[in-house]
Structure formats: structure tokens, C-alpha cells
Amino acid sequence: MRADRRDRASHGQAARSFGLGDAVLVAAVALAVAVGGIAQAAAAPAAAQSADAGKDAPAIAYPAGYALWTHIKSGLITSAHAAYPRFGGLHHVYGNAAALQGFRSGNYPDGAVLVYDLFETRDHGDGIIDQGPRRHIDVMVKDSRRFAATAGWGYAEFAAGQRNDRLKTAERDGCAACHATRRQHGDVFSEWANQAETAATGS
Numbered sequence: 001m002r003a004d005r006r007d008r009a010s011h012g013q014a015a016r017s018f019g020l021g022d023a024v025l026v027a028a029v030a031l032a033v034a035v036g037g038i039a040q041a042a043a044a045p046a047a048a049q050s051a052d053a054g055k056d057a058p059a060i061a062y063p064a065g066y067a068l069w070t071h072i073k074s075g076l077i078t079s080a081h082a083a084y085p086r087f088g089g090l091h092h093v094y095g096n097a098a099a100l101q102g103f104r105s106g107n108y109p110d111g112a113v114l115v116y117d118l119f120e121t122r123d124h125g126d127g128i129i130d131q132g133p134r135r136h137i138d139v140m141v142k143d144s145r146r147f148a149a150t151a152g153w154g155y156a157e158f159a160a161g162q163r164n165d166r167l168k169t170a171e172r173d174g175c176a177a178c179h180a181t182r183r184q185h186g187d188v189f190s191e192w193a194n195q196a197e198t199a200a201t202g203s
């Protein structure tokens, strides 16, 4: 079980041994590509849509101060993976206090927020790969009434430096569909790497 977790793909990481099974990985990658395709189509001039077309309520607020929350894990998606154009680079996952309750109990209470903080990488060419500029943050907010249609989670994405969710409905549905493959884990993929190290303080 432990090994499975370690090798699990993330936002479509390398296919070594995806704990959810190869079929799910293939489906997940297909989804990621589909979501990317939808984004491109929406951006094409031929679509003749305003920037806000396809957006739906309710809006999700920018999770101010998230970098002070608990670090859940980090991961790297390289250009070798199909999800790279959209999710590639170095990411750090953060959770607020309610999200930590979810990791402990398996039940994410309303108010839980998770952030996938994505950065470009900088290869110095001497064996050191560094964190580059931020690309965007992906956010999941638990509110079982507002987001009842997607297992209680609302999905949002904020471009670096932006405070407004840029997702369109189809993209949001893509987020939810892939995360739904983790239904037994409350639709959350990440495992809390340092959970054992929090035992001493009980925090």
C-alpha cells in the first residue's frame, strides 16, 4: 500500500505504477488532455466568446495566506508526461486546518481548502534544478451544499499574481471528474507526507 502511494501519478505524473491502476491513469491523462483541448478551444478567436463566457457561479475566493498553511507534499511533473503543458513543473500542496482534519479522519469537513501551488523549474545545467516563477495555483474548497454536484468540492485556478478564478465550467468539470477517481479518499489525491511528524504536538 505504502509503495503504491509513493508511485502514484500526480496531476498525471510518470506512469511507473499508478496506485489507481493503469486504466484509470489512461483515463485521467485523456481527461487532462481533454481539459487542455477545451481550454485551447475556448481561447481560439473562432470561439468568439468573451473572457468570462462559460464561467459559472459560485465563485471561489483566492485563498489568501495559504503559504502559511501546512505543507502536505511536493511533486515534480516533467515534460515526459502528457499533463506537462497544463500541470507541469514543481508543485507544493498546502492544506488549512480543516483539511488536516480530513487527512486524519478521511472525512473532509466544510471549510477544508487544499492548494496545489505550481512553479516552473530552472535547470542550472550542473545537476541542480531550482524552483522558477509561479505558474498558477489550483484550489479545492469543501462546501457540501454549494458544491453538492461535485462531491462537495469546488474547484478554482488562479494564474500567478491573479486573484480571480479563471476556470470555465467545462474545465471545472474536468477537475472534478479526475478527482472523483479518488472517491474512497474524499476526492483528494495527496497523502500528507509529514503527518507522523505532527504527532508530538498533536497539531
Ligand code: HEC
Pocket: 009, 010, 011, 012, 013, 028, 029, 031, 032, 035, 073, 074, 075, 093, 114, 115, 116, 138, 139, 140, 155, 156, 157, 167, 171, 172, 174, 175, 176, 178, 179, 187, 188, 189, 190, 191
Ligand atoms: C487527470 C487528473 C487530474 C485533473 C484533470 C486535475 N487534477 Fe488535481 N490532482 C491530480 C493528482 C493526481 C493530484 C495529486 C498531486 C500529487 O500527489 O502531488 C492532484 C492534486 C490536486 C490538488 C491538491 C489536493 C489533492 O487532491 O491532492 C488540488 C487543489 C487540485 N489537484 C486541484 C485541481 C484543479 C482545480 C483542477 C482543474 C483545473 C485539477 N486539480 C485537475 C489529478 C488531477
